[in-house]
Amino acid sequence: MLTPEHLHALQNLPLAARQAAEGFLHGQHLSRRKGAGMEFSQYRPYQPGDDLRRLDWRLAARSDRYYLRESEVDTSLTVHLVLDATASMNHPDDNGLTKLDYARLLLAALAYLATQQGDAVGLTILHPAGLRHLPPRADARQLPRLYHALETAEAAGTFPSAEVLAPLTARRQRALTICVSDMYESGTEIEGLLTRLRATSGEVLLLHLMARNELEFSFRGAVTFEDLETGRRLQLNADQQRAAWQQQLQEWLRDTARQARRHGFDYHQLSTAAPFTQALREFLRRRVAG
Template identity: 30%
Template sequence: MQSISDFLTPEGMRKLEALTLRSRTLVEGFRAGSHASPLKGASIEFADHRQYVKGDNLRNLDWKVFGRTERYFIKQFEEETNLRVYVMIDGSGSMGFRSGEHLSKYDYACRIAASLGYIVGKQQDSLGLTIYDDKVREEIPARGGMRHFRLILERLAAHRPEGRTDTGKALHALAERTFRRGLIVLMSDLLDDPEAIFKAVAHFRKKLHDVILIQLLDPAELTLPFERVAQFVDMETGEKLEIDPSLARLAYQKELQEFIDGCREKCAVMNVDYRLVSTAESFEDFIHHYLAERRRMSL
């Protein structure tokens, strides 16, 4: 069985202790947690009054209002519940790309998932995992507990990124199956049909999920650092293309930048947190910076 130490160092875990992951939207949870819940029930935060009906809990009678109005009203509270975090990782062949000493995009995503899972577990929230390519390959429902977390780590380690990507198709299926609102952390290189991807994201948003979209790219995919004419081979389709990278670099980066800007714009429209990450960046630094920034922006 995989352990968290396969993904996180003790020093890294220690740094994660101070971090929290919260959803900015109302989520549904079945346990008492720290997250705002749209369900009104026993809670320490007063939300509203309603007339007493036979059978209500008399402990929730607001006696102050009776004193003023000599009418019986029940207090309604905002129920605080646990966060369901759904980590969805693109496990297609392109996610296996790596250059130099960097982690592959998939391994990087696993480490982010492990970090988030650690935080979520510490928060006694629930974590679920989905790995997909052109269909869902792994699906673990959101639960809490260390045993469950280890199970997730094990599934992450066992998967080998391969096959073709069809993000839209996989995510739409997931969106249909995910009933309880929660926080969707979607990690992919997005080197797929952008329309299909964002339709799927929109599907999640329609279901009122909070979505974080993390696009992972290798530094080589960002800078095309190759000098000599080379034959590039698509890791998913096997297609080959001979090109002089030194001549194509500028145009390639412009295309990529245009695509990234498009993603960013679409995410902004859908109120989706979008983050572009290079696998050259330390994932621990990314987690820290991202959660700190997310918290700042939510204040």
């Protein structure tokens, strides 16, 4: 599988999504159900109320018995992709990718993969100016819509207010919600939104995205850090503060994971330097389990 840097270098989101996901489809055994699809599976006896269009009339003429042709079709699912597009997602890693760059590529690959499974896919981009929401659809034009929304998404400001978010949870609709966020919040607004989505929609897969230079604290010497959402600045010596930073970071990551799992989210931490393998695998695992 290509690295995130190579995929980003293509400067073509549809192509990058396809290349990231296609190899992952090979050898996967998908959950299937009986239905009226195209691939023949077996016969079963006719029962009152069955669709007569599925009756095998030739077999009935030969045997004087009435059977329906059953087929296998892929189980389908509604997938709700959620992108945190607050200003902290503009943080760049040492490989040149921002968190937003990585999230775009990852969500595009997930959208492609879900579409290949016949799933209805929707997208919500969380932005303080308002939500950009594409309702879930399974038609052929949905994937280009999703790509365009992701390509034009910009990260800015802080997390949307409760009033802005209210339409997302106003309607109950069973779905697998997949949220990509760095989980930087002033209170518990991200956790609160995902808790409400879990209550109204069902499963939540939280992909907690961190830059590798944050995780490893690869900075050297005197550094000025700026909070991208508040503008506050902090000057420190990175070499002197590395041990304390990493200790506090690990404590925060443990607390974040523990809280997410306590609320029933399927939580996974990702690095902007890592391939998309884990996230794609978790999607397929949740899809089969559902």
